Amino acid sequence: MLLPDSRTLIVERGNKKVYDLGDKIAKVFNGTKPVSDVFNEVLNLSRVNETGIASPKVLEVSEVAGEGWGILTEKVPGVTLAEKMAEDPSRFYEYLERFVDLQIDVHRHRSPLLPRQRDKYSRMINGLEELNATQRYNLLERLDGMERHHRVCHGDFNPTNVIVSEDGSLSICDWAHATQGSPAADAAMTFLLFALTDKQQAQAYLELYSERADEPIQVVRKWTSIVAASELARKRPDQDKEFLLGWIDVFDYQ
Ligand SMILES: Nc1ncnc2c1ncn2[C@@H]1O[C@H](COP(=O)(O)OP(=O)(O)O)[C@@H](O)[C@H]1O
Numbered sequence: 001m002l003l004p005d006s007r008t009l010i011v012e013r014g015n016k017k018v019y020d021l022g023d024k025i026a027k028v029f030n031g032t033k034p035v036s037d038v039f040n041e042v043l044n045l046s047r048v049n050e051t052g053i054a055s056p057k058v059l060e061v062s063e064v065a066g067e068g069w070g071i072l073t074e075k076v077p078g079v080t081l082a083e084k085m086a087e088d089p090s091r092f093y094e095y096l097e098r099f100v101d102l103q104i105d106v107h108r109h110r111s112p113l114l115p116r117q118r119d120k121y122s123r124m125i126n127g128l129e130e131l132n133a134t135q136r137y138n139l140l141e142r143l144d145g146m147e148r149h150h151r152v153c154h155g156d157f158n159p160t161n162v163i164v165s166e167d168g169s170l171s172i173c174d175w176a177h178a179t180q181g182s183p184a185a186d187a188a189m190t191f192l193l194f195a196l197t198d199k200q201q202a203q204a205y206l207e208l209y210s211e212r213a214d215e216p217i218q219v220v221r222k223w224t225s226i227v228a229a230s231e232l233a234r235k236r237p238d239q240d241k242e243f244l245l246g247w248i249d250v251f252d253y254q
C-alpha cells in the first residue's frame, strides 16, 4: 500500500496511526503489533461487513513501506458521535438514545464464525498478573454462570467509533475487539468506557440501555466485574488500572 502525500493524520496512538486518504481510511500499525492481530481485525471487520451491519468495507491489507501492516477501508464521510456530543452537550441525551438503539441493533445480528466472547474473557482473566489464583477462579466461576448468548458484540462500542453521516445515518468502525456473545457483556464494556471519563454519562447510558434492551441492570452489573478484569489484561495507564480494579469485587477472597 502506498500512502499519498495528501493524507491527513486522524489519530496517533501507541502502536498505530489512522490516516484520512480522502475517500479511504488507512489504519497503519507499527512493527510491535503482531501481524496476526492485524489480520484478526480485518477478519472481524469482513465478517461484520457480511452481516449487513453499517460498517466501512475492507478494501486492502498490506505492508506500508517504512511503517508496518496497514488496513485500508472505505471512508464513511461524517463526524463521530463523540464529536457531536462534545459540540452540543445539551443534545447529549438525544445522541445517547441513537447510540443505544444502534448498539441494540448490532446485538440483533449473528455471525457464527466470530471469536467467542467467553473464550476471550477466560483467556484474558487466566493471564492476569494483578489477581491471584483464588480471585481468578472466582471470576471464571462467575463467567461460567452467566447465561449464554451468541450475538454480534462490538467489544469497544463507544461514541468515537460511531460515525454520523451528513444525512444523519450511523456507521460503526473499529471492530478489532468484536466477538459473538452476550449483549449485556458488551453493554458492561460500554458502561466502563463511559465511566472512565464521566460517571454521570455512564449511569445515563446504563439506565437507557437496560430500559431499551429490556435487560436487568443487575445482569450488566455482574458482567461489569468480568469485563473490567479482562480489560486489565490490556496495557492501560496506571490510573485506568486502578479504576478497573475498583470494579472487580472479588477481593474478599484474598
Ligand atoms: N472508515 C472510516 N471512515 C471514517 N472515519 C474513520 C473510519 N475509520 C476510522 N475513522 C476515524 O478514525 C478514528 C480512529 O479509528 P479507529 O478504527 O477507531 O482506531 P482506534 O483503534 O485507534 O480507535 C475513528 O474514531 C474515526 O474518527
Ligand SMILES: [Mg+2]
Pocket (backbone or CB within 6 Å): 160, 161, 173, 174
Ligand atoms: Mg476507535
